[in-house]
Amino acid sequence: MVSTIYIRMRSRVETKECQKITLSQTAQIIAPDQYFPDLHKLVVYELKKVDNQLVVLDVMRIINIISVQFPNSEVQTIGPTQTIIEIIKDKKITSWPLFLFVWILLFIGSGLAILNFHEEVSMQIVHQKLYWIITGKEVAKPLLLQIPYSFGIGMGMILFFNHIFKKRFNEEPSPLEIEMFNYQQDIDHYVSIKENNESVKHLDVD
Incomplete structure (x- = not known):
């Protein structure tokens, strides 16, 4: 009697260098109870040092391996036809001087971008006119509007990216x-x- 094995390839998996990749890592499996333990630990690929950072595992290779190991079974595939294996190498510790340099570079770059945008749209003149409309007084630096506006930019960025450090406000x-x-x-x-x-x-x- 022919038994049916269902597999659904995962789109992407991460693993370390020079490891044996099993079927359970690359696909979801539905199979008869007598086959499931062996399928779960079935080796479908062995990473080598010559492999690049990304390895593509095709479903045809998986079907061929399963058919050899379980000749009396029929393999049905659902979903993606390939799994991308990303080889994660040991992360190098980033030095504090490099971290500070990148942080300062991004901080200054983003600050200049905001300043150039406000200069281009004449934001200070807009604030001066708004202040005159609200209070009837003309001032060169309407801090009553500029200070809340500056805080609002920061709060808007936090809400836009839905993060403050590692804290997420909602699941969206x-x-x-x-x-x-x-x-x-x-x-x-x-x-x-x-x-x-x-x-x-x-x-x-x-």
Whole structure:
């Protein structure tokens, strides 16, 4: 009697260098009880030192491995057809001088960007006119409006990014997180297509 094994490939997994990748790491599995323990620890790929940071594992390779180990089974795939394995190397400790340099560079750069924007739209003149409309007095520096406005910029950035240090206000993703997610999706799509093209080239050469 033929048993059916269902697998759903994960889109991306992270692992360390030179490790054996098991089926349970790269896919979700639904299988008969007698097969499940062996499928869970079935090695589908072994990382090597020559591997790049990203390795693409195709579902056809997975099906072939399962078919060899379980000849009396039928493999059904659901969802993605490839898993991208990202090799995480040991992180180097960032020095404090480098951290401070980058922090100061970003702080000054963002400050200059805000100042240039306000100068371009004549924000000081706008504040002066608003102050005159509200109070009927003309002043060169309407601090009554400028100080709350400055604090408002900071609060607006915090609410916009939905973070203050490591604290998140709610579960809704920030626009930056969405852009980073879309960027990661584009990278994964590019890596998958490039891997397929490379495989076709190798077949043509052979």
